[in-house]
Amino acid sequence: QKEVEQNSGPLSVPEGAIASLNCTYSDRGSQSFFWYRQYSGKSPELIMFIYSNGDKEDGRFTAQLNKASQYVSLLIRDSQPSDSATYLCAVEDYGQNFVFGPGTRLSVLP
Amino acid sequence: SAVISQKPSRDICQRGTSLTIQCQVDSQVTMMFWYRQQPGQSLTLIATANQGSEATYESGFVIDKFPISRPNLTFSTLTVSNMSPEDSSIYLCSVPGHDSGNTIYFGEGSWLTVV
Numbered sequence: 001q002k003e004v005e006q007n008s009g010p011l012s013v014p015e016g017a018i019a020s021l022n023c024t025y026s027d028r029g030s031q032s033f034f035w036y037r038q039y040s041g042k043s044p045e046l047i048m049f050i051y052s053n054g055d056k057e058d059g060r061f062t063a064q065l066n067k068a069s070q071y072v073s074l075l076i077r078d079s080q081p082s083d084s085a086t087y088l089c090a091v092e093d094y095g096q097n098f099v100f101g102p103g104t105r106l107s108v109l110p
Numbered sequence: 111s112a113v114i115s116q117k118p119s120r121d122i123c124q125r126g127t128s129l130t131i132q133c134q135v136d137s138q139v140t141m142m143f144w145y146r147q148q149p150g151q152s153l154t155l156i157a158t159a160n161q162g163s164e165a166t167y168e169s170g171f172v173i174d175k176f177p178i179s180r181p182n183l184t185f186s187t188l189t190v191s192n193m194s195p196e197d198s199s200i201y202l203c204s205v206p207g208h209d210s211g212n213t214i215y216f217g218e219g220s221w222l223t224v225v
Contacts, residue, residue, distance in 0.1 A: 032212050043202055043219040044153070046111075049211040088152060096141065096212050097168075100153040 002027045004091050004101035012107045019076040021104050023089030026070070032092035033065060033072045038103065039085045047087075048074070079108045111207050112137045114217035122223045128191045131220045133203030138183035140206070143214060144176070147200040156201075159186045193224045 003026040013019045025033075032051055036044035050056045050063040050072065062075040076083055089101040113136040123129050133142060144156040156176055157165040165178040179187045190197050201220045207213035 034211075034213065043200075043216040046207070046213055046215060049213055051211070090153075092212055095158070096206050096214055097143070097155055097158065098153075098214060099155075102152045 002030075002091065002093055002099045004089055004099050006087075006089050006101040006104045008102055009105040010107050011104055012109055013079050014109050015079060015081060017079050017108075019079045019083065019106055019108070021074040021076075021087050021089075021106065023072045023074075023101055024070055025072070025089075025091045025099075027091070027093075028067075028070060030070075030091045033063070034090040034092070034098065035061075035063060035074045036088040036090060036100075037085045038088060044088055076106075079106075081108045081110050084108050111209070111213075111215040112139065112205055114203055114205060114215060116201075116203050116217040116220050118220055119218060120221040120223075122225060123193050125194055125224055127193055128189055129193065129222065130187050130189045131201050131203070133186045133188070133217055135184045135205050137208075140183070142180065142186045143204045144178065144186075144188045145202040145204060145216075147202060147219075149198065153202065156188070190222065193222075195224045198222060198224045 034049045035047045038044040048063045050065045056063045060077045064073045086103040086105045088103045090098040115134045117132045142159045145153045156171045157167040159165045159180040161180045177189045203217040204214045
């Protein structure tokens with residue numbers, strides 16, 4: 001059974017700080033990794049995906065992947081109160097079937 | 111990404127009844143996925159629905175409880191049968207994205223409460 005683990009939080013950061021969200025996965029053969037954001041009462045929305053070791057940047061978001069350590073993270077620079085949400089890490093299992101982590105609740109304090 | 115519409119968005123259901131959730135996509139897609147998100151939990155894949163064949167169910171989910179239809183490449187339904195309070199969840203339809211990655215995108219979800 002493939003597993004994806006995340007700290008449930010809540011992770012609280014002050015406005016303007018860097019929020020760091022972490023995720024580990026159990027299947028060493030996993031190739032595709034995704035971060036989704038879910039606001040309370042809403043469905044998940046895709047933020048980023050990453051396939052290669054290293055960093056991938058998109059605006060204020062940076063995804064980092066280390067396959068040797070089976071670790072993927074999401075950094076949010078200049079955090080805003082509007083970033084307060086639950087962040088879900090997902091790993092592609094097969095045929096675009098995703099295994100999701102439990103999510104980390106982020107709270108950005110004004 | 112595709113526009114994915116789900117109906118109903120919310121419902122309160124009596125235990126023992128069944129409810130059918132509809133998912134409509136604005137473009138043709140080969141696969142459609144149905145996920146469940148129980149209160150305070152993450153997403154769990156129920157089944158993959160392919161047009162022209164029976165849905166493929168994940169471990170712990172059976173066709174008698176969650177029958178799925180996929181009559182064409184833009185539409186699918188998920189029925190939650192003989193509901194109990196444990197079925198109170200968000201049910202999410204998702205489809206593959208058209209971007210460069212193997213992404214999936216979600217509909218707005220159907221919030222079901224069973225009383």
